[in-house]
Amino acid sequence: MKNAIKKILVTEEEIKQRCQEMGRQITEDYKNYEVKPLLVGLLKGSVPFLAELMKYIELDVKYDFMCVSSYEGTESVNDVKIIMDLNSSIKDMPILLIEDIVDTGQTVKTVKELLYNKGASEVKVVSLLDKPERRVVDVEANYIGFTVPNEFVIGFGLDYNQSFRNLPFVGVLKEEFYEENN
Numbered sequence: 001m002k003n004a005i006k007k008i009l010v011t012e013e014e015i016k017q018r019c020q021e022m023g024r025q026i027t028e029d030y031k032n033y034e035v036k037p038l039l040v041g042l043l044k045g046s047v048p049f050l051a052e053l054m055k056y057i058e059l060d061v062k063y064d065f066m067c068v069s070s071y072e073g074t075e076s077v078n079d080v081k082i083i084m085d086l087n088s089s090i091k092d093m094p095i096l097l098i099e100d101i102v103d104t105g106q107t108v109k110t111v112k113e114l115l116y117n118k119g120a121s122e123v124k125v126v127s128l129l130d131k132p133e134r135r136v137v138d139v140e141a142n143y144i145g146f147t148v149p150n151e152f153v154i155g156f157g158l159d160y161n162q163s164f165r166n167l168p169f170v171g172v173l174k175e176e177f178y179e180e181n182n
């Protein structure tokens with residue numbers, strides 16, 4: 001699998017260190033909140049990031065998942081369809097929405113609106129990666145792990161055709177691999 005990688009952008013060690021810093025920052029920012037934030041991970045890409053980050057949040061936080069897709073599903077919200085919804089009410093709760101990458105920004109913008117419609121008191125976005133060059137809607141993450149260039153990235157939750165999510169680092173796929181499969 002590793003021979004399909006053109007270059008590594010962010011190493012396993014850098015991800016761990018950055019998660020420690022972000023966890024400390026979130027702990028500081030939310031320590032005085034009476035209701036602690038619910039971490040909402042967007043499936044499937046956020047799973048490794050959520051698992052690493054939450055180890056360093058020293059607050060009594062709970063987590064839940066949502067699965068949304070632009071292409072398939074049952075309920076449509078703008079262009080984003082909900083495949084799997086949250087398990088419990090989020091009325092009057094602060095939410096930390098955990099994403100793998102903010103690319104065009106459409107997913108985060110729509111899911112934020114959806115969470116506010118469900119009664120969340122506040123929604124902040126935590127993203128492992130930010131690709132600002134691709135943004136088409138006006139939305140920014142509140143906490144960003146790393147800014148990446150306008151290249152297709154894989155690993156640490158990010159996939160190409162559902163593969164490569166289990167790589168422990170973030171990298172760029174070799175073009176020939178990409179072309180072969182298209």
Ligand code: IMP
Pocket residue numbers: 045099100101102103104105106107108151152153154158159160
């Ligand atoms: P959006 O364009 O900001 O709505 O991003 C939607 C989703 O596209 C992200 O949550 C990722 O799952 C996926 N995505 C965007 N850019 C990349 C990439 O470079 N590699 C892998 N997945 C990506």
